[in-house]
Amino acid sequence: MKEISRSIKKKDHDNKIEGRSVYVDDYPLTASGKRILCGKLIHAAYAKARVLSVTLPPLPEGYTYVDRNDVPGDNNVNIVLDDTPVFCRETVEYIGEPIGMLVGPEEAVVDELLAGVKVEYDQIEPMLDLRNGTEAFFDYHFGHGDVDRAFAEADKVYEEEFLTGYQDQTYLEPQGMMAEPEEDGRMFVHGSLQCPYYVHGAVARALGTGPEGVHILQDVTGGGFGGKEDFPSILGCQVAVAAHKTGQPVRCVYNRREDLEFTPKRHPSLCRYKLAVKDGRVTALEADVRFDAGAYSTLSAVVLQRGIIAAPGIYHIPNVRVTGKAIKTNTVPCGAYRGFGAPQTFFAIEMMMNHVAQDLGVDSITFKQQHFAKQGDMTSTQGRYHFPVPIPAMLDEVDALCALRRKHQAYSLPQTGRFRRGIGFSAIFHGAGFTGSGERDIIKATAKLRKYADGTVEVLASNGDIGQGVRTTFPKIVSHELNLPLEKVRYEHPDTARVPDSGPTVASRSLMTVGELLRRAAIRLRDIWQDGVEQEVEEHYKEPDFVIPFYLDRFEGDAYPTYAWSVSAVEVEVDTYTGRVQILGAYGSFDVGTPVDENIVLGQMEGGFLQGLGYASIEKMQYDEKGRIRNNSFTDYLVPTAMDVPKLIARLHVEEYPDGPYGAKGAGELPLVGPPPAYLEAVEMALGGMKRHRLNRIPYSAEDVILELNKEVP
Amino acid sequence: MNGLCFWLNGKELCYDGSAGDRLLDVLRDKYDLKSVKCGCKEGECGACAVLIDGVLMNACCVAMGAVEGHEVLTVEGYRETERFKVLSKAFADLSAVQCGFCIPGMVLAAEALLRVKPHPTEEEVRRALSGNICRCTGYNAIVNAVLNAAKEGDGLW
Numbered sequence: 001m002k003e004i005s006r007s008i009k010k011k012d013h014d015n016k017i018e019g020r021s022v023y024v025d026d027y028p029l030t031a032s033g034k035r036i037l038c039g040k041l042i043h044a045a046y047a048k049a050r051v052l053s054v055t056l057p058p059l060p061e062g063y064t065y066v067d068r069n070d071v072p073g074d075n076n077v078n079i080v081l082d083d084t085p086v087f088c089r090e091t092v093e094y095i096g097e098p099i100g101m102l103v104g105p106e107e108a109v110v111d112e113l114l115a116g117v118k119v120e121y122d123q124i125e126p127m128l129d130l131r132n133g134t135e136a137f138f139d140y141h142f143g144h145g146d147v148d149r150a151f152a153e154a155d156k157v158y159e160e161e162f163l164t165g166y167q168d169q170t171y172l173e174p175q176g177m178m179a180e181p182e183e184d185g186r187m188f189v190h191g192s193l194q195c196p197y198y199v200h201g202a203v204a205r206a207l208g209t210g211p212e213g214v215h216i217l218q219d220v221t222g223g224g225f226g227g228k229e230d231f232p233s234i235l236g237c238q239v240a241v242a243a244h245k246t247g248q249p250v251r252c253v254y255n256r257r258e259d260l261e262f263t264p265k266r267h268p269s270l271c272r273y274k275l276a277v278k279d280g281r282v283t284a285l286e287a288d289v290r291f292d293a294g295a296y297s298t299l300s301a302v303v304l305q306r307g308i309i310a311a312p313g314i315y316h317i318p319n320v321r322v323t324g325k326a327i328k329t330n331t332v333p334c335g336a337y338r339g340f341g342a343p344q345t346f347f348a349i350e351m352m353m354n355h356v357a358q359d360l361g362v363d364s365i366t367f368k369q370q371h372f373a374k375q376g377d378m379t380s381t382q383g384r385y386h387f388p389v390p391i392p393a394m395l396d397e398v399d400a401l402c403a404l405r406r407k408h409q410a411y412s413l414p415q416t417g418r419f420r421r422g423i424g425f426s427a428i429f430h431g432a433g434f435t436g437s438g439e440r441d442i443i444k445a446t447a448k449l450r451k452y453a454d455g456t457v458e459v460l461a462s463n464g465d466i467g468q469g470v471r472t473t474f475p476k477i478v479s480h481e482l483n484l485p486l487e488k489v490r491y492e493h494p495d496t497a498r499v500p501d502s503g504p505t506v507a508s509r510s511l512m513t514v515g516e517l518l519r520r521a522a523i524r525l526r527d528i529w530q531d532g533v534e535q536e537v538e539e540h541y542k543e544p545d546f547v548i549p550f551y552l553d554r555f556e557g558d559a560y561p562t563y564a565w566s567v568s569a570v571e572v573e574v575d576t577y578t579g580r581v582q583i584l585g586a587y588g589s590f591d592v593g594t595p596v597d598e599n600i601v602l603g604q605m606e607g608g609f610l611q612g613l614g615y616a617s618i619e620k621m622q623y624d625e626k627g628r629i630r631n632n633s634f635t636d637y638l639v640p641t642a643m644d645v646p647k648l649i650a651r652l653h654v655e656e657y658p659d660g661p662y663g664a665k666g667a668g669e670l671p672l673v674g675p676p677p678a679y680l681e682a683v684e685m686a687l688g689g690m691k692r693h694r695l696n697r698i699p700y701s702a703e704d705v706i707l708e709l710n711k712e713v714p
Numbered sequence: 715m716n717g718l719c720f721w722l723n724g725k726e727l728c729y730d731g732s733a734g735d736r737l738l739d740v741l742r743d744k745y746d747l748k749s750v751k752c753g754c755k756e757g758e759c760g761a762c763a764v765l766i767d768g769v770l771m772n773a774c775c776v777a778m779g780a781v782e783g784h785e786v787l788t789v790e791g792y793r794e795t796e797r798f799k800v801l802s803k804a805f806a807d808l809s810a811v812q813c814g815f816c817i818p819g820m821v822l823a824a825e826a827l828l829r830v831k832p833h834p835t836e837e838e839v840r841r842a843l844s845g846n847i848c849r850c851t852g853y854n855a856i857v858n859a860v861l862n863a864a865k866e867g868d869g870l871w
């Protein structure tokens with residue numbers, strides 16, 4: 001193990017465990033002692049309707065109503081495009097869309113007033129069908145090789161459909177933002193968020209102030225997982241508009257029901273896959289990928305890009321044609337969630353490969369192994385796998401952990417009795433950092449180190465600690481290079497008034513990309529270090545030389561400079577009487593390069609692994625025929641507890657990346673992606689395999705098992 | 715004294731609000747005890763967990779009338795104890811604190827277990843923590859930290 005990997009006590013440990021950390025809902029007053037007004041949103045009751053009128057109850061002194069007419073700048077939130085309004089326009093496009101906000105000093109009074117608001121609607125037929133939806137926000141096509149010829153010459157052609165459902169991030173701290181007008185006329189916005197500069201751009205535009213007119217601080221944030229990438233920009237604009245109108249600090253914190261129902265989640269998907277097989281080898285893939293984007297485009301463009309680039313999985317398939325559409329429906333806009341489009345397509349290709357192998361009568365592990373991409377092979381976008389692909393060695397490691405190969409064959413034989421077992425396997429990558437040239441062309445990250453006269457050093461960057469530990473790992477890198485005790489290097493929560501834009505806290509990029517900037521800055525600071533004076537060093541992102549430029553219009557080039565890899569195995573026992581699926585063990589090998597702190601990385605792997613298993617099994621969320629999400633509480637939307645997967649084992653495999661700090665690659669998202677297909681393969685195997693029960697969708701719960709078994713003809 | 719009198723982190727207090735007020739709101743808003751978090755307000759997540767006479771309870775589902783004459787402990791009180799220090803060190807050694815939102819509740823859930831079962835098995839720890847949702851860690855680090863604390867703090871519980 002490298003020195004840098006040795007685990008240290010996290011810098012925010014004491015404050016968090018002692019209950020001293022201040023999350024946005026914890027400020028009793030503002031820092032300057034002002035009372036904070038409570039803001040609550042009026043959410044649309046219909047999936048599509050014209051809003052004819054909003055009638056308010058009489059508002060007591062000190063209570064204010066805010067809507068789009070109060071937006072001093074632009075009522076469009078700047079995300080990727082700008083179709084998302086701050087407050088709704090003439091029509092509402094999904095149930096829950098914010099119409100306006102009621103603001104006042106007493107929460108109980110605001111609640112009462114809210115109950116008295118009457119909104120008159122003229123309802124319009126909503127579009128709620130992913131399969132038949134025709135309005136696509138984004139429609140991408142790419143491929144390579146001669147797909148038609150490969151299908152024409154195939155021994156056999158396979159076609160199948162795969163479905164995945166919503167998944168909610170379910171960070172334990174709900175969404176919350178606060179805005180405070182400052183003496184100098186600036187608007188100070190802070191809260192639970194991942195990307196201070198995204199919020200900065202959005203709020204400046206909504207208030208019409210220009211960038212100097214606002215500054216954004218990330219408060220201590222109780223989890224994000226992608227859910228606090230785009231949404232805080234919207235809520236941030238709403239509280240800023242309310243604070244602008246009232247001239248007073250305004251805070252809005254969602255309750256759990258609002259959060260589950262009305263905030264972004266993972267895109268449901270429908271993938272139609274077609275594979276050509278000749279001489280026992282896959283020769284062509286045609287993938288038609290549809291994501292349910294919801295009512296506004298928010299992050300769907302980039303989520304879909306990552307999803308379709310991963311359409312062939314980690315397999316080397318010579319002829320590929322992919323289409324991807326983000327379909328507009330009148331439902332809550334979907335956004336970012338750990339994995340960012342890739343879990344959906346990896347689920348499809350992994351299940352498809354399992355089914356083709358079963359049809360060919362070969363063990364699916366062997367079949368997949370025959371198709372693993374290798375270093376130097378072409379990627380789906382005609383880039384290259386520039387670095388070694390460690391999957392075969394990782395497969396052996398997982399095999400050693402749980403006798404994967406032996407059990408995979410044994411459980412594939414016919415089983416009888418009430419309890420039946422299965423074990424599933426998956427192998428996936430996660431492209432490290434932004435897709436394509438975003439890092440070079442759009443983000444252009446800058447990070448700084450400021451050394452004070454007393455010899456302490458401050459990291460200046462805009463990446464938020466959302467639990468993944470950058471408040472510890474960033475200083476760790478800097479203290480390592482400067483040979484300073486860790487106490488002398490600090491990283492505060494970023495405030496855009498103080499820190500440069502080192503980019504958002506997304507895409508598993510913070511440590512790999514910004515961490516490397518800080519490492520280089522620290523080396524330069526070491527070289528120019530002078531005792532007793534203040535010094536500053538700045539570093540800018542440079543794309544590594546080996547990267548084949550990526551062209552988004554053709555989906556050509558290196559979509560990612562490198563990849564993190566994982567192999568997962570999940571062993572289950574299905575009770576054929578109750579449908580209950582017990583996870584006997586979940587095993588994973590994860591290559592995220594060098595861990596810059598082993599415990600922190602293992603914590604990411606274990607946490608993501610369990611979220612992936614939840615996604616595959618119990619985390620079910622659906623909307624009804626009116627477009628309303630029914631699973632809006634922890635009673636109806638179940639996430640795993642400490643008892644659900646008692647045996648979850650994550651191991652690290654290290655394939656160093658020369659352009660990441662000490663060899664580190666992106667880590668956070670990887671562990672979620674592989675478990676779902678491994679889980680479903682295990683359940684399918686326990687039920688007797690594809691010929692008896694062909695499974696093609698997640699989540700797959702006990703109810704689904706029972707319904708499926710009831711189909712069985714004795 | 716008037717109102718509903720109870721012990722809060724070792725001090726006797728009398729609350730003069732309504733008996734129907736929610737303990738969670740009163741702890742956070744009136745007594746400024748912000749370690750007690752709100753994750754759902756429906757008794758489903760454990761972020762608001764406190765000890766009442768040593769028993770783990772979700773403060774969002776407790777009315778003030780029900781705490782009259784009882785002893786309420788939050789992390790603000792518990793963090794002064796030796797037991798807390800052992801737990802905190804065990805959590806730190808495994809980096810078991812990620813976003814931190816579940817952690818005050820988790821620590822009190824651990825205390826509630828260890829005071830009745832100083833040497834629990836892993837399964838007992840998992841069961842004792844199962845009312846507290848943690849979305850970040852996958853639970854392994856937290857469970858192992860509690861097991862380690864039980865060993866390290868031998869004799870404290």
Ligand code: FES
Binds near residue numbers: 753759761762775
């Ligand atoms: S806030 Fe009380 S259990 Fe969730």
Ligand code: FES
Binds near residue numbers: 817851
């Ligand atoms: S540490 Fe984030 S919920 Fe437990």
